[in-house]
Amino acid sequence: MTEPTYTIGEMSADFDVTPRTLRFYEYKELLRPIREGQKRLFTPACRARLSLILRGKRFGFSLDEIKDLLDLYEIGDGQVTQLAATLQAAEHHRGELLAQRAELDQAISDLDDQMRLVRDMLDAKGTQRAAE
Amino acid sequence: MTEPTYTIGEMSADFDVTPRTLRFYEYKELLRPIREGQKRLFTPACRARLSLILRGKRFGFSLDEIKDLLDLYEIGDGQVTQLAATLQAAEHHRGELLAQRAELDQAISDLDDQMRLVRDMLDAKGTQRAAE
DNA sequence: GTCATCCTTGACGTGAACGTCAAGTATCGC
DNA sequence: GCGATACTTGACGTTCACGTCAAGGATGAC
Numbered sequence: 001m002t003e004p005t006y007t008i009g010e011m012s013a014d015f016d017v018t019p020r021t022l023r024f025y026e027y028k029e030l031l032r033p034i035r036e037g038q039k040r041l042f043t044p045a046c047r048a049r050l051s052l053i054l055r056g057k058r059f060g061f062s063l064d065e066i067k068d069l070l071d072l073y074e075i076g077d078g079q080v081t082q083l084a085a086t087l088q089a090a091e092h093h094r095g096e097l098l099a100q101r102a103e104l105d106q107a108i109s110d111l112d113d114q115m116r117l118v119r120d121m122l123d124a125k126g127t128q129r130a131a132e
Numbered sequence: 133m134t135e136p137t138y139t140i141g142e143m144s145a146d147f148d149v150t151p152r153t154l155r156f157y158e159y160k161e162l163l164r165p166i167r168e169g170q171k172r173l174f175t176p177a178c179r180a181r182l183s184l185i186l187r188g189k190r191f192g193f194s195l196d197e198i199k200d201l202l203d204l205y206e207i208g209d210g211q212v213t214q215l216a217a218t219l220q221a222a223e224h225h226r227g228e229l230l231a232q233r234a235e236l237d238q239a240i241s242d243l244d245d246q247m248r249l250v251r252d253m254l255d256a257k258g259t260q261r262a263a264e
Numbered sequence: 265g266t267c268a269t270c271c272t273t274g275a276c277g278t279g280a281a282c283g284t285c286a287a288g289t290a291t292c293g294c
Numbered sequence: 295g296c297g298a299t300a301c302t303t304g305a306c307g308t309t310c311a312c313g314t315c316a317a318g319g320a321t322g323a324c
Binding site: 039 | 273
């Protein structure tokens with residue numbers, strides 16, 4: 001069973017990005033599709049990487065930051081020191097994600113407070129009108 | 133007790149942004165400092181808004197999106213329809229934040245999986261060397 | 265063969281979010 | 295009064311993340 005491959009058109013349709021974006025990510029060394037003649041062929045591994053890239057973007061990371069993070073998911077059975085460094089970088093990234101989640105929870109809680117306030121105001125206005 | 137005010141220099145120092153950034157946010161109508169002659173004076177309310185702006189940025193929102201969100205925290209005892217609309221927008225935003233948190237949890241979980249993998253590889257290499 | 269379709273590599277354009285001068289004003293210490 | 299410091303308004307420059315042509319190559323349908 002040989003790995004399926006995808007053209008740039010299929011990829012852009014599947015992930016809702018333009019071909020230009022995919023070429024740009026390759027130029028930025030975030031993706032490394034294989035070549036068949038001139039054409040790019042994207043592998044399942046490419047798709048996984050692209051998923052990570054898009055997720056990173058949704059979290060507000062820059063492409064440069066994402067490029068570094070991608071290495072955390074690409075372990076080429078390297079040296080022990082290599083692996084240890086990867087692990088440490090991963091711990092660091094994990095810390096950032098946890099901090100981001102904490103801040104996100106705070107944001108949600110703040111919003112909830114605000115919504116409660118607005119609801120109270122609406123209630124007040126409602127009873128006010130009902131009393132007329 | 134009158135409200136304290138802050139110069140643009142104090143603000144930029146406190147929030148670790150440049151004066152240019154604060155002027156830019158005013159130009160974009162994200163901030164409305166009061167004026168004393170030529171000079172801008174930032175109020176505690178401005179500081180609160182700036183906090184929200186910077187938080188929004190960390191979550192990957194654009195300044196335009198943030199501008200809309202700021203209105204959710206600025207209820208000028210408007211009309212009932214106004215308040216109701218605000219509430220609905222807030223619900224929508226809340227949904228987005230919850231989705232973002234879910235994705236963040238997934239990202240953390242994925243990273244944990246990956247770290248476990250790396251640790252296993254390190255263990256394997258360790259016992260391998262120990263057996264020599 | 266040729267037409268359509270999809271791909272390719274340049275190369276220049278664009279919007280967002282500021283950075284970076286330049287030139288002038290206001291205030292404070294001395 | 296005078297220099298230092300902090301502020302002001304332009305106005306042009308920059309970086310990131312692509313968008314948008316232009317010009318051309320490969321492949322399949324007819």
